[in-house]
Amino acid sequence: MADLQDELHDPPSASELPHLFATPYVPDSAPEPTATGEGDDLPARARALLAAHPVADGHSGLPRALRHLPRYDLQLGESAVDTDLPRLREGHVGALFCALHPTDGPALGATLEQLDLARSVVETHPEGLRPALTAGQVLDARNCGRVAVVLGPAGAAALDDSLGILRVLRSLGLRVLTLAGTSWASEAGLTRFGEEVVREMNRLGVIADLSGASDATIGRALTLSRTPVLCTRSAARALCPHPDNLSDGLLARLGAAKGLCMVPLAAEQTGPGVRDVADHLDHVRAVAGPECVGLSGTYDSGTAHPQGLADPSGYPHLVAELLRRGWPETDLAMLTWGNVQRVLRGADFAARAAQDRSQPSTAKIADLDG
Template sequence: MADLQDDPQNTSAIGELDQPTSAPASVPEPPPLGDDDGLDRARALLAAHPVADGHNTLAKALALTPWHDLEVGESALDTDIPRLRAGGVGAQFWALTDDTDITDPAGATLERLDRIRSLIASCPQWLRLALTAGDLADARNCGRIASFLGPVTAHALGDSLGTLRSYHVLGVRALALSPGTRWTEPGLSRFGLEVVREANRLGILLDLSGSTEGTWRRTLDASTAPALLSRSAAASLTRHPLNAADELLAELGAHGGVCLVSFAPEQIERSGSTVSVRDVADHIERVRDVAGPGHVGLSGTYGLSTGAPRTTGLEDASCYPNLIAELLDRGWTETEIAALTWDNLVRVVRDAEFTARATATRRAPSGATIEELDGP
């Protein structure tokens, strides 16, 4: 894992590749949906306002794929470079989450982290590691897909603030406060509050997807930086453990956060019917209505192998134009589309950085332990 110490922003090795590069000739077109004029307009909007996507599990899928070529195209997966570019993706959060029952969560997280870091390093003409909001803009200006690392799950910390700081050094910029530790369930404990404060100091975003009410309430009350839901939808439309109730969406919006709406069919299905782009659009509009137009974004939840359940019209990472065309047909303006695809998530990243800079001058790294705060 020596490559993890390389300077992610060193561009001396790529030289002339720092200029925008055209996509390979093999880039697929999204499946047709609606009229061609609507799709053409959607693609034009995405060229100007690319998607900052909140959740892709490719790191997990790569461990199960014996051979892959993501740069040319990969038929065994729903994500590769050609499809990301065809979909208008300009920034991607690469999820490092794992199952709560795994025996070595920290080890599994580091393996996934190394896998994604290696992928980014192997495709410098397409991908660029992003650690800050400024990196997002730089990658976009150079025609790269900005790559954020995270979230990692709470149980991957091993109840250690030192581990959280180590993840930050390795580039992780989001932490999921999901159930699975004694400090996140049934609600956030005193040690959990210290995790929130340390994440604020570091500039690590707090992901409330699937968290208990006791956890998300205490997090929003204690955090000085906005939080996010990296892969949620509206629980008022579809009941699912990862979906957010209207009360959470309203509080998230009031605290400046953002809900990134998932495309996963199990999170957006309604009445047992075929799940389509229209269902995703319904969830997006519900989140916008409750949280506010400045607090909704996109989470394709791609990074799956061929054969996984799909939402019709959003089968892979090339299909974002289909969703944008649907929203345009519903009367969304270019300004509203830009906020949805890019501006809202980037603002939250920027606000978390501002909080970290303001906090660093008055708060030293915490040496607290879970035993001291929560007892043995």
């Protein structure tokens, strides 16, 4: 029923929903006043908008950050990591995509360990976190004042070239898979087996993450995928030539395919300050369209963050800057919440339709790429 309600009703305006996250945010420094003298109202406007349309954060390294801690308490606050419930509430974060990217050991085993840890974290913090497998469950968690935890992205190396492992990971809750770092998704693009992986992902409702993939892989995946794709940590290459950032040509193709570029709050990709991040958001919005831009904190991923955005509590500061620049509230609501919901909902519905008409793929890499 939640899926049906999510499909039939457009996201409410900022004035139509109660404030689900009551902890106020006080920015490090107030935004500059606008020419009309409304600058003093921007932090309050940002908090009001985020209360109705919280942030769906596309990439959190929390499982990896917690694995070496002997004990932790995210409910009261945890200084050893960037992310805890007080800061998530202060930043009005409503959904968190937990990355399952291993740094050492066999990829599948390390991915399963991080998946298990992510699930354990949710189970031990029921007051603030709730697992979410579908767009409807993400919406339900938000409406209950919980942060929805979505599993993924995980690295494609964890599949060990097996579609059976993909199906098992999906049964364990995986929703996003990064198409990079394998023989079938390389600088040369997707092989025949890689194309079969994308088709099976569409059938299962596993969303393709193209951040870190080659331009050739991104281009072919955009053509092949029947559901929108994500770039969970990509900014504008025209502003910063980082290898994970996207060219204007790819941004335009991503927008045409109704995909989503989630701009990371990572200084090496966007720059040292809030305004640098806002510049990238402006650029992606202008090139790909307002339906193609989202946010990715990349907190607890071992990267440096722009000043004023050191942890999730800084999101209102960024939204206030975008309001100062004249972003309409409709575009901001899509940026923070609506675009992620659209992608999840599209993947859910496409998967149900595909499962009604097709069986699981039995393709083997040796048969297609041998």
